[in-house]
Amino acid sequence: MSDVLVAPFQFEFMQRAFVAALIVGTLCSTIGTYVVLRKLAFIGDGIAHASFAGIVIAYLRGLDYYVGAAIVAVATALGIGFVNRRAKVSLDTAIGVLFTGAFALGVFLMSRLPNYNVDLQGFLFGNILAVSRADLVLILVLSALVSIVLLLLYRPLLYTSFDPVVAEASGIRVAFIDYALLVMLALTIIVSLEAVGIVLVAALLVTPAASAYQLTRRFTRMLALSVAIGASCAVAGLYLSYYLHSASGATIVLLATLVFFMAMASSALARRRSRLSL
Amino acid sequence: MTAVRLREVTVRYERLVALDKLDLTLDEGQCLGIVGPNGSGKSTLLKTVAGLVTPVSGIVEVFGVPPRRLEPGTIAYVPQVEAVEWNFPASVADVVAMGRFPRMHPLSRFSRRDRQAVDSALEALRLGDLRNRTIANLSGGQQQRTFVARAIAQEPRLLLLDEPTTGVDAATEDALLELVRGLVKQGLPVLMTTHDLDRAADWFDRLMVVDRRVLANGDPETVLASGAYAGIREHSHVHGHARTEPGTVP
Numbered sequence: 001m002s003d004v005l006v007a008p009f010q011f012e013f014m015q016r017a018f019v020a021a022l023i024v025g026t027l028c029s030t031i032g033t034y035v036v037l038r039k040l041a042f043i044g045d046g047i048a049h050a051s052f053a054g055i056v057i058a059y060l061r062g063l064d065y066y067v068g069a070a071i072v073a074v075a076t077a078l079g080i081g082f083v084n085r086r087a088k089v090s091l092d093t094a095i096g097v098l099f100t101g102a103f104a105l106g107v108f109l110m111s112r113l114p115n116y117n118v119d120l121q122g123f124l125f126g127n128i129l130a131v132s133r134a135d136l137v138l139i140l141v142l143s144a145l146v147s148i149v150l151l152l153l154y155r156p157l158l159y160t161s162f163d164p165v166v167a168e169a170s171g172i173r174v175a176f177i178d179y180a181l182l183v184m185l186a187l188t189i190i191v192s193l194e195a196v197g198i199v200l201v202a203a204l205l206v207t208p209a210a211s212a213y214q215l216t217r218r219f220t221r222m223l224a225l226s227v228a229i230g231a232s233c234a235v236a237g238l239y240l241s242y243y244l245h246s247a248s249g250a251t252i253v254l255l256a257t258l259v260f261f262m263a264m265a266s267s268a269l270a271r272r273r274s275r276l277s278l
Numbered sequence: 279m280t281a282v283r284l285r286e287v288t289v290r291y292e293r294l295v296a297l298d299k300l301d302l303t304l305d306e307g308q309c310l311g312i313v314g315p316n317g318s319g320k321s322t323l324l325k326t327v328a329g330l331v332t333p334v335s336g337i338v339e340v341f342g343v344p345p346r347r348l349e350p351g352t353i354a355y356v357p358q359v360e361a362v363e364w365n366f367p368a369s370v371a372d373v374v375a376m377g378r379f380p381r382m383h384p385l386s387r388f389s390r391r392d393r394q395a396v397d398s399a400l401e402a403l404r405l406g407d408l409r410n411r412t413i414a415n416l417s418g419g420q421q422q423r424t425f426v427a428r429a430i431a432q433e434p435r436l437l438l439l440d441e442p443t444t445g446v447d448a449a450t451e452d453a454l455l456e457l458v459r460g461l462v463k464q465g466l467p468v469l470m471t472t473h474d475l476d477r478a479a480d481w482f483d484r485l486m487v488v489d490r491r492v493l494a495n496g497d498p499e500t501v502l503a504s505g506a507y508a509g510i511r512e513h514s515h516v517h518g519h520a521r522t523e524p525g526t527v528p
Contacts, residue, residue, distance in 0.1 A: 037366060155379040162376065163362045166425075169328035170380040170432060171350030217367045217412040 008242045013129055020131045021234040021252070023143050024195040029208035029230025030150060031188050033223045034181060036209040037161050042092050043080065043182075044202035046099030048189050050076035052198060053106035055123055060109065065123075066138065070190045076102050077182035085175065126197030126249035128238065135194055142191045146184045153180060158219060195234075196249035207256040208233065214263040229259055279306050280342075281436055281467035282327055287336030289322055296322040298490045299336065309458065309468040311482035311498070313475060313507055318489040320471040321358055324438045327469060328355045340436060351381035354434035356425050358441045358471070364414050370424050371409040374399055377431035399431035402457050404450070419446040426454065430461075437461065439470040455480060475502060 008014040035044060051069035058068025076098050083094040122130065131139070150157070156177045159167040168174040185205075192201045208230035212222045237252030244251065282304040289297040296319045304310045312320050325331040326338055329345030340348055354377065377399070378392045400406050403423040408416070416424065426442055439458070443451045458481070462468055470481070478485055478498040485501040487494040494506035501507070 037363070039363075152384040155376075155382060155384070159376045159379045162366050162368060162373070163360070165330065165357060165361065166355055166428075167376075167380075169325075169330055169353055169355035169438070170377075170434075171348060171352060172380055213367065217414070218369065219367045219372065222367045 004243075005239075008239065013131075014242065016131045016133065016136050017128045017238060017248070018235060020128055020136060020139055020195055021238045021248075022231055023139055024192045024204065025208075025231040025234025025252075026227055027143050027146060027188050028192055028201070028204040029212075029226040030223065031146070031181075031185055032205040032207075032209035032230065033212070033219075033226045034157055034161055035185065035205050036213055037219075038181075040091070040185075041202065041206045043077075043095050043185065044189060044205040046080070046095040047073050047077055047186050048193070048198045048201045050099045050102030051190065051193065052123065053102045053109070056106045056109045056113075060113075066135075066190060066193070069193060070187065072102060073186040073190055074183055077186040078179060081175075081179050081182050122197070123193065124197050124199050125247060126193065126195050126200065128195040128248045131194055139191050139194075142187050146187050146191070149180060149184055153177060157181060196252060200249050200253045203253040203256060204230065204234075207253070207260050211256070211260040211263040214260075214267040229256070229263075233259060280304070281306050281308075281340065282469065283337070283339045284326070285337040287326060287333045287338055289319070289326055289331055289333045295490060296331075297326065297333070300488070300491055302486065302492070304467050304469055306467050307462060307465045308483045309462045309470065309481060311478055311485045312469065312471045312488055313473070313478075313485065314488040314493075320488060321440050323488065324355065324440050324469060324471060327436075328353055328438055330355075349381075351432055352435045353438060354429035354432040354436070355438040356422075356429050356440060356442055358444065360421065360425055366413065368413055369410050370405055370413060370416070370420075370427075371396065371400065373413055373424050374405070374409075374427045374431050377428040380432065395431045395433055399427040402430060402453070403427040404453055419450055422446055423450060423454075426457075430457070435466070437466055437468045437470075439468065441471050441473065443472065443474060451477075475507065478502065 009018070035041060051073040054068035054070065054072030055065045056068075057072065058065045061068070079098050080091070080094045083089065083098060084091045087094070089097075156167070156172050159172060160174050160177045164174050188205070189201050192204060196204055209222070209226040211229050212225035215225055216222050233256040234252050237255040238248055240246070240255065241248040241251035280303060282302065284300055284302040286299045286301065287297055288295065288299055300319075300323065302310075302323070312323060314320050322331060326333060327340060327345060329348075338344060340353065345353065375388070375392070375396050378388070378395060382392070400409055403426055405420070405423055405427055408420060413421065413424065422442065422445055426439070429437060429439075437458075442454060446454065455477070458468055458470075462483070472478070472481070482498050484496065485494075485498040486492055487501060487506045494501045494504050
């Protein structure tokens with residue numbers, strides 16, 4: 001058994017992949033707790049797709065793709081917040097308008113390039129095995145930044161997620177907290193792009209937190225369970241993909257989806273037992 | 279000392295006038311009741327004082343400064359209808375503890391003082407036995423008491439209550455009355471809207487009749503005897519002045 005667990009670590013790229021998976025799984029499931037409670041599931045998908053425009057612009061300008069993706073992702077996140085507040089449209093409408101606009105910009109720019117040879121599949125579906133030492137440093141730095149901000153804003157984030165109107169009246173700057181969450185969400189998505197890609201990152205944000213929500217009705221427990229599920233699914237999914245020779249991002253997300261259905265069944269069973277005992 | 283001062287405050291929702299050149303003064307240690315028909319701007323008035331609504335003209339000052347420039351935790355507001363997600367994973371004690379958040383330093387732990395404030399607010403609102411109950415499993419009256427307890431736990435300098443007795447039983451109303459009067463006696467200014475005029479004299483030091491602008495203002499007995507409120511209620515009844523009528527405001 002220990003051989004099975006240790007075998008993947010003989011390769012340096014797998015060591016880096018496991019560290020990246022653990023960080024991404026932890027970070028996504030932490031911020032995902034707020035995403036689920038604020039009903040922002042669509043936003044993860046939106047910002048991830050919008051970052052595609054940044055990748056194409058970075059290619060045109062000869063910049064690092066992740067820097068381009070990060071700039072466009074943060075700008076889109078702030079734009080979504082701005083449109084939602086100022087144009088008096090619902091958040092999902094603001095997301096729909098801005099992410100499709102940014103994604104269309106990426107497709108438009110790409111269509112005008114005669115020799116576009118960026119590995120699109122890597123961005124769409126992720127390739128955690130290709131995480132370099134430099135990528136890992138970037139992932140670590142951005143994750144540390146996001147974690148510190150989330151820790152500092154823990155109480156205002158919790159209050160504004162539950163009752164933004166009363167929180168605002170009590171003097172909490174709700175707009176600032178909302179924008180800060182959107183920027184942290186954009187950075188988390190960028191950190192996760194190489195691991196699971198544009199298409200699957202939303203699942204890593206939403207599924208562990210949604211699973212935790214099935215199992216508890218207390219916020220701190222939900223947060224802890226979400227992190228435990230997210231981190232363990234990311235690591236276990238990577239193990240599975242190693243032995244099944246499957247795509248790592250897809251395997252991680254499939255495992256998280258399986259855990260979600262197990263949590264749902266467990267919750268339904270607990271409710272049924274509770275009804276029968278009454 | 280003056281806690282709240284409004285001078286010629288006008289609030290509009292697009293073209294709709296919600297408050298029209300309204301004047302108001304509330305001193306510390308005073309409980310001011312606001313009455314008026316549905317759509318008369320009572321809730322808008324509280325939201326304006328809380329800094330949630332920005333007037334198009336006039337001056338709003340709370341302790342001498344605009345509401346949004348106050349120290350966090352200064353104002354506690356209990357809305358008439360809480361637009362929260364009832365399936366939020368939180369117990370009664372968790373929600374009441376949120377009242378302590380505005381004043382807390384980001385890295386400070388929940389202190390003994392914070393715990394005491396939460397416990398005494400729970401006790402004051404008779405929620406001690408329900409402290410670990412999930413908010414989704416509360417009745418309407420229990421939910422209302424939870425939000426009042428959160429406001430009390432905040433230990434604010436100004437308390438704004440929007441129809442806090444709606445949907446609560448008589449015993450709870452008595453407990454709430456005793457609690458609010460006790461806080462007022464300690465010097466807390468309270469601004470409260472209500473529909474219930476039967477106990478206005480018990481609740482309020484002053485009563486103000488509002489229908490977008492101030493129609494009457496004074497001690498409860500005098501205001502009620504003046505017939506100002508009865509007059510607009512009669513008018514509302516005859517002319518169908520209800521919440522659903524175009525031109526009314528929240």
